[in-house]
Amino acid sequence: MPAPKSVPSKTVPSKTVPAKETGPAKETGAAKETGAPKKTEPTKSERTRERLLLAAATTLSRLGYAGMRLVDVAEEAGVQAPAIYYYWPSREQLIEEVVTVGTARLREYVEAALAAAPPGATALDRLDIAIDAHLRQLASESAFAHAVIRNVSQLPPAIRSRQVVEERAYAAIWRRLFTDAVASAELRPGLNPELAQPLIIGILNWAAEWWSPERSSIDEVVATAQSIVRHGVAADGPH
Amino acid sequence: MPAPKSVPSKTVPSKTVPAKETGPAKETGAAKETGAPKKTEPTKSERTRERLLLAAATTLSRLGYAGMRLVDVAEEAGVQAPAIYYYWPSREQLIEEVVTVGTARLREYVEAALAAAPPGATALDRLDIAIDAHLRQLASESAFAHAVIRNVSQLPPAIRSRQVVEERAYAAIWRRLFTDAVASAELRPGLNPELAQPLIIGILNWAAEWWSPERSSIDEVVATAQSIVRHGVAADGPH
Amino acid sequence: MPAPKSVPSKTVPSKTVPAKETGPAKETGAAKETGAPKKTEPTKSERTRERLLLAAATTLSRLGYAGMRLVDVAEEAGVQAPAIYYYWPSREQLIEEVVTVGTARLREYVEAALAAAPPGATALDRLDIAIDAHLRQLASESAFAHAVIRNVSQLPPAIRSRQVVEERAYAAIWRRLFTDAVASAELRPGLNPELAQPLIIGILNWAAEWWSPERSSIDEVVATAQSIVRHGVAADGPH
């Protein structure tokens, strides 16, 4: 059995989703692909916006969609609630951005990890990589992925419009992982990949509910998950 | 490999948790000393109460702890919102009962299934049984388990006081399942059972998020989950 | 200075005010002046009604007009709240009866005391008698007078329709006491009887706020009040 692959630690730059209607409408992800990544100091406004977005993610994952109060978000960011309206036109838009960004960052992080996979990696090797990346993003101090995973099912459809696009793109990655494994006969015959895939995702997503750094190291969780999944879905002849 | 065990379909009678402070306070359990448990018709009051409790579970799992409005619950039960206060002293108490009952019913259902296991069942056979029972309870039309699984993490501690007791009892069952498998050397060496257990639970609980009868039959989901888990955690020998 | 006159202890039969619209409409004070007072046993219904009326008076004086809840009244009377509607058509009517009866009983009690005054009693002697009667009625275990005094000022006019009639009748008694004292030159010259009268009534009514049997005997309060009033209003040449 091959050693679990680990994701490259380089952080994926988030294509943060812009707020369109309000004041600063500054895109943080701006100027992509410019030769020299001009690491300009973020303005005070940009920093407040980012603080608020993170505060919203944190509060959202702690209290849920309906429970997230703007006062809490603002307090966590060290401002007053009306300040939020300088950056987003409504609570809904703020949440929309949190979940869209959260899903996007997760997808990008896993995508980047897979893109960095060695040329000879098998389908199951790539599955290991995806598991590693997904779990680590979830465990990262940023609460974005957390917020998404805990709340999508309770979000009104209107709020998910952009998020579902990201989510479908992310789901496609996982479906690909499984169809590849089927194609290369690495998946155990008789196992329905349409069902195996969401079941496996459950292993990962549910970790958001119980894992904490005090309980165990993230490395060990990743290794255990990889081991269970690989044995759980692999064809019997070990690869 | 033995065929996946299926849970006996007889529903476990739930030790419904009593409402203590309000009006009817009728205990369903008691059955006043009669030798043969007289299956008396439930009174109109009891039926309304049960309808409200179920409505609360449904609404709770759809909208979350903070999003569940009493008007919705009442409407679903076909009464006006204040009627709820005839049976529970507060929204919080209603929710408390939903999650406590939900956890208890899940535990009892799985317990009963394990109790009905054939004498010769191995530790992994019993794991299959537990998976089957947990998933079927989750998929049952009753939204109780659903409501609990989706919401516990967002519940204020005060509301969980009684639920956590049930939850710990349920967790003990699963821990037992894994320690038994370790003891009988059925668990793959090197696999940390402390981590394997919550990861496996994730497979099951997350099904609440994506499974629907239209998507696939519950039988197939159960079989697939059992297959993944068994291969995922079993020592290499048996297969 | 003459010894304080005391009210004859015979209790004044209360012309309890009838409830007109509802069920039993039994008048308790019925058959007045009939030669032999047929002391028929009160029916169960009559007893419940009287218990409720007293409970209403008690609750009313403790919690005030807006604060008196029918549940409290019913509980104090040992029945359920809807039982009240068997005797009164509405909460308002119940309160109306409490304050009307309360005022009437007070007036009748003082009237009876004055009627029993010895032939030679001076105006100030009669004032002493009125003070004695008013204070003792207030201190009596029945909370009726209490309830009236504490609440009339906050009652909606509609509820006072019948009570004001009684109240005016009672006020007339006191005005008479003062005009008599003026006529007999017993009142200190220069003292405005129009103002002295309500000021004196204040001495008595306010006792409802502070007096309790633990604090002092009712006899001593009566004596002190009589002493203050007599010296306070009497013409200098002692009578």
Add this chain to the structure above:
Amino acid sequence: MPAPKSVPSKTVPSKTVPAKETGPAKETGAAKETGAPKKTEPTKSERTRERLLLAAATTLSRLGYAGMRLVDVAEEAGVQAPAIYYYWPSREQLIEEVVTVGTARLREYVEAALAAAPPGATALDRLDIAIDAHLRQLASESAFAHAVIRNVSQLPPAIRSRQVVEERAYAAIWRRLFTDAVASAELRPGLNPELAQPLIIGILNWAAEWWSPERSSIDEVVATAQSIVRHGVAADGPH
């Protein structure tokens, strides 16, 4: 007999009780160390708060503790009901402040009047002064004293916590007035000062129930009350 003393008309500045938990929490007293008390214009916030407090006092004295609705208070102050929550965390806290401030202002007003008494004033002269001050404060356009007097007896104990402190302080002043009169032999022998004091207070407090400027001038009420009280309690010698 000395002419009734009148209270100096200068209004005693009320040590307004601060709102601790909510928004503005501005203390009116403080006056930040400036040598001369800079009579700065009150801010808009302070004015709204004071308007609400006065409106609450008015409504409270008209409708009683349980009958005072926030909508009424707000309407009287020219704002919407939720605005109240910007200044107080609950209806109870608002009422608590009204009665505490009301009691404090009454005490301060009477205290100031007594402090301004001429050096040679006898105990009975000082009693006259207190009567004058108490009645005038009650008759003042500010409804605070009114609100307290009419409602204390119906207030839940929790609300009175701070008010009772003020009340005890005020009661001490009156007790002192009477013990002084006893000490200087100005009180009629045989009169129990423990009972005379609350009876006299009743004369004053009950005026809140019946006095109105249309009925008579406040000056005449004060004079009549002083006359009754002085004759009512004075030792026979002086007159």
Add this chain to the structure above:
DNA sequence: TATGAATGAGATTTCATTCAT
């Protein structure tokens, strides 16, 4: 004669949102 079950109206309270500054 009274209660159990429920409702409609209305109260307090919360909270996203606005707006002048």
Add this chain to the structure above:
DNA sequence: AATGAATGAAATCTCATTCAT
């Protein structure tokens, strides 16, 4: 760029009242 002050809409909860029994 952000806040203080306030509002409108809606949620929970209370309570008088109804009605079948």
